[in-house]
Amino acid sequence: MIQYFIIGFIFGLALIKGEAVSWYRMQEMFHFQGIQIFGIFLTAIPTAIGGMWLIKKFKFKSFQGETIQPRRKLFNQGTIYGSALFGIGWGLTGACPGPIYIQVGSGYFISVILLLSALLGTYTYAFFKERLPH
């Protein structure tokens, strides 16, 4: 389990030191006024693609000897409706789930309220799931 902690730590450190947990930077990105956040996205994805290519090419197994299989992302109407709602929340709070955890760790107590609100949102979704279009 410790490996997931370490990777989470590295991931989070790159996010916070890259200022990707900053509300200001997020607004800057949404207005196309700076490169910081777009730059992070546009270098993260090719790096991940390269890593995935190496895994395939050399048929890497996981530490446990399993064949590596990234999670399949399924499409339904919720992909669009949900993403739209998430986008609105992201535009207001400037935070996706990762940065919320990181802000909590940096001592932003108000982000605990953000986290609780996000948990309430997930809980509400779970409650109404069967009645929502998918």
Place this chain on the structure above:
Amino acid sequence: MLDSFFLMLKQPWPWYVSGPIIGLCVPLLLIAGNKSLGISSTLREICAAILPGKINFLNYDWQQQRWNLVFALGLITSGFVGGILLNSNEPIHLSVETRELLIGYGIANQSGVMPSSIFNFNELLNLRGLIMIVGGGFLVGFGTRWAGGCTSGHGILGLSTFQWPSLVATITFFAFGILTSIFLLPVILKIGN
């Protein structure tokens, strides 16, 4: 030598340093345990662990996905190390346009990672703060779960494994983020002022 390395760590990292490190975490997680990056799932995990009730969506073996909570613990710790121990305490170098835009919104104090004039506990008693903090947070939790992922699960893992549903999701949440920031945010910021 070690001192200058430490000083370098403290400075904000350029995008071409942070981005590749973030991207590298996708193959690392897969190699470390065949795990797929996806942070919004942790919200479901916590709900399922604490109060599953009779809700189908929350009655699953969350212990199987415990790694995700360990990952989140790593994130919280990185916040402490990166935001407190390695804090450069320098003001953020936003573009001039953004700085002026935010001043126009009444956000002259641009310190920290978010404006303290909006994101504070007193604001929770105002309509504006409620919409921004509780409303915004709620939509993040509700929307990501309905969409089956967030910026990490769809935007990074899904896109880098060429899954088209993630492309649809990413385009949608970026588009709505942009629209919200440009059109909705200025309106909400005016409430109660």
